[in-house]
Amino acid sequence: MALDTSADNPIPVRTVLNLVGGWIGRLGRVWVEGQITELNRRGGTVFLTLRDPAANISVRVVGARGIFENPAVVDGARVVIHAKPDFYVNRGSFSLTAIEVRAVGVGELLARLEQLKRVLSAEGLFRPERKRPLPFLPGTIGLVCGRDSAAERDVLENARRRWPAVAFRVETVAVQGSHAVGEVVEALRRLDADPAVEVIIITRGGGSLEDLLPFSDETMVRAVAAARTPVVSAIGHEQDAPLLDLVADHRASTPTDAAKRVVPDVREQQAMIRQLRDRGRRSVTGRIERELTWLNGVRSRPALADPVREVERKHEQVLATRDRARRALAVALDRAEDRLTHTRARLTALSPAATLARGYAIVQRPDGTVLRAAEDLETGETLWVRLPDGRRSVTVDPLDPDSGGL
Structure with missing residues (x-):
């Protein structure tokens, strides 16, 4: 409940701290995960600082020496502590009183990473179609790496050996420990916001599973997925496979391999140009020779x-x-x-005129009827007789008995 206070009615510091202690006391015992730093054993008591794996947040832990006898509990180890929150009113300080400490083993870490991998994969962050192609010759390359690290030298030296004019914008960050995630993510955002940077390389030189845990952190994986600039992951060696490799647009097995993937080799490009030039020259020469042969053939034709x-x-x-x-x-x-x-x-042979020329005649009535028999004649009838040289009219006389019917 809110206290009824004012400038005229304040409450003492002890009251405020007692209330805070009461609220914290009601929290009860909790299991807390973090990374051990500043481990200090004094007499029968152990003091340490427990840092958050991803954020720059820490808390003091106090416990009996016997609880921390596990050889795995050392500076830099990742542990799970069963503790009771305590607030010391006299000093106004907060700490955790350890009841039990368990080192997070490799098997448990791998199981957690596998679970996170399934969740991110279900969201589609690892889909191949999300991968963006690398530019052929980037104007400026962003490099996120450790301070004065061998990985930085490998990338810079191999890239400049391949293409001396290549430009880099280097962001040096912590690549392991509790600050690694925040620094890498912030460097990634700065480079992604720079329009001159066309590709970003995130690299470090290998290490144990615990050392590479920041590059499997969910915050970093989501930051890479949200970046607009293509990202190349070059974490460790071939056998190292943090989740950053799965979400990045391209994975390089080593920092040297990252330089080879991002920067073309000027000698290889010059050799390719020479080959293309020779092929072009041969193609043009062959075409000219074919056309000359055709022209000579045309000119040799008789026409x-x-x-x-x-x-x-x-x-x-x-x-x-x-x-x-x-x-x-x-x-x-x-x-x-x-x-x-x-x-x-x-x-002529078939013409009636030829027959008439041989002494025949055609006898016709005036209506043109041809007479073919003597009995058809009538006495006194006027007929037309057609001769070779014309027609003449005749009259039929009575039949002479002595003529024999002629």
């Missing part, structure tokens, strides 16, 4: 080699064609004349 001869040849062809046409036309006319003569002869 271009001797144009007049081609015209003469065509003139001869025209004359020959004309002569063949004349001969064909003459033959056709001769054959047509022969056919006409034969047809005229056949018509």
